[in-house]
Amino acid sequence: MRSKWSILPYLFILPNVTLYVVFIFIPILWVLYLSFTDFSILNAGEWAGLKNYARMFRDEAFTKAIVNTFIFWVCTVVPTMAFGLIIANLLNLKIRAVSLFRGSIYLPGVISSVAVAMTWLWLYDPIGGPINGMLEKIGLTGQNWLHDPSVALMSIIMVSIWAGIGFCMIIYLAGLQGIPDHLYEAARLDGATGFKQFVMITFPLLKPITFFIFITTTIRSFQVFDLVYILTSGGPANKTTTIVNEIIKNGFGEYNMGYAATQGIFLLLITFIITMINYYFTSSSSDFD
Known part of the structure; x- marks a missing residue:
């Protein structure tokens, strides 16, 4: 029998679609x-064709920002995910005060990124900072963490990893608690070790997560801005500048909205391509039903 068409389901999704x-x-x-115009805050802008795109690929500062990003x-992505998964497995065990440990590790993920950056600005202080x-x-020599070109970018990376572990941990933990216990019980009866259980059961079932x-x-990571802006402002010598830093600088610092829009489209395409590549390789080895 042919089902009756109803507008009701479409009305439910209309707010989200709108x-x-x-x-x-x-x-x-x-x-x-806008990426095809020379639009700025000071003028309405005229059609510029591919002029902004040609300029973007000749811009040494933007090229450096791409490399840094x-x-x-x-x-940041791989270490953050790896540490998050390891900690999630440890905190999935039945240990005392586990809720306290979970909350403590997740806390940096809910704190304002500005507050995180200001805290690490103090920690990295070369004169009175606790790290030095x-x-x-x-008996080791302290570093000028945020002003030495050789360590500035890595210093920001460490802050990002520290701040992001909690998010990965809590999501992985939710996935681990959704895996049925009987799968592990059957594996133990077959003589599978803890590592083999992780490889054969845990990791495959966590692929969608x-x-x-x-x-x-x-x-x-591609949208990072506040950490860089507060800690180094893109310096020293553009060693820590990122794509978003360049977009903000060109758009709101130099009022060249057309060129900033071009860089924004480039960032969108890069993110989309990486997402599709990962989806292809992930979906080819796992079913997402």
């Missing part, structure tokens, strides 16, 4: 249009 179109889809189209992405103080007590965490942490 919000998506108004606040995401239309702004993306507007930014795409990719380094930041590679050095501890290094000197054990791993995909979700990878995408969210990737977007977070």
Whole structure:
């Protein structure tokens, strides 16, 4: 029998679709249009064709920002996910005060990124900071963490990892608690060790969650701005500048909205490509039903 068509389901999703179109889809189209103009706050802008895109690929500062952003992405996403998974497995055990440990590790993830950056600005202080103080007590030389070109970017990466572990941990923990116990019991009866249980049961069943965490942490790493702005402002000598830093500088510092829009479209494409590549390799080895 042919089912009767009803408008009711579409009315339920209409609010979400409306919000998506108004606040995401239309702004993306507007930014795409601006990328082909020389629009700025000071003038209405004229059609510039591919001029902004040609300028972008010749811009040495933006090229450096791309390299820094990719380094930041590679050095933060994998360690953050790995530490989050390890800690989630440890805190999934029945131990005393486990809720206290979970809350303590998750806390940096809910604190304002500005507060996190200000805290680490004090910790990294080369004169009175606790990190250099501890290094000197054990006979090591302190570093100028945020002003030495050789360590500045890695210093920000360490802060990002520290702040992001809690998010990964809590999501992985939810996934671990959703895995049926009887699977582990059957594996133990077959003589599987703890590591083999993790490889054969835990990790495969966490693949959808791993995909979700990878995408969210990737977007977070490509959109990093506040940590960099507060800790180094992109310096020294553009060693820590990122794509978003360049977008903000060109758009709101130099009022060149058309060029900033072009860089924004580039960032959107890079994020989309990485997401699709990861989805392809993840979905090819796991079913997402």
